[in-house]
Amino acid sequence: QKEVEQNSGPLSVPEGAIASLNCTYSDRGSQSFFWYRQYSGKSPELIMFIYSNGDKEDGRFTAQLNKASQYVSLLIRDSQPSDSATYLCAVNKFGQNFVFGPGTRLSVLP
């Protein structure tokens, strides 16, 4: 069983819609959770992090964490073509290395 799983996609959504990206993890002791965006040919950039159960909002982005279900998601409201990228989920347990998921490719269609 992979430690961090994501649907590889591509996930296609029309412009203006909500894009929902999902991530599951296997280590119940995981404590911090991160979403990165990676454009083709570029390095990953941090979008959001979340440590506690519930929702965390930042502009058009909302991260949702459910530790009981070992599930973290990223919602992108009012999706724009510029949001088209690969989204990486990362999980960390204090004192240990990060574990990255394989990424989900998002395509926002104009």
Add this chain to the structure above:
Amino acid sequence: GAGVSQSPSNKVTEKGKDVELRCDPISGHTALYWYRQSLGQGLEFLIYFQGNSAPDKSGLPSDRFSAERTGGSVSTLTIQRTQQEDSAVYLCASSLHGTEAQYFGPGTRLLVL
């Protein structure tokens, strides 16, 4: 402030040659990570340095790969006797204490002919 920097940005080498890739982390960050990313693939973890602790080398693919971190700052990833399958983007990242977010450098694109 300055982000993570890597050099060179591109490197072309011949099969069998040794290469050194450099990473300058964000000042004050104690954790440093190396990853490899082949075209269209995900991040492949290579090695993790945290402060003065022994590095986690569990991701190094073979003994041709090694890395060091001098003075708790700059890191060098060395690939000896390069092979064509080593061609990839090598990414470095740093984190304040290894528990906060990682911040990535721009990467070094390595092409082995």
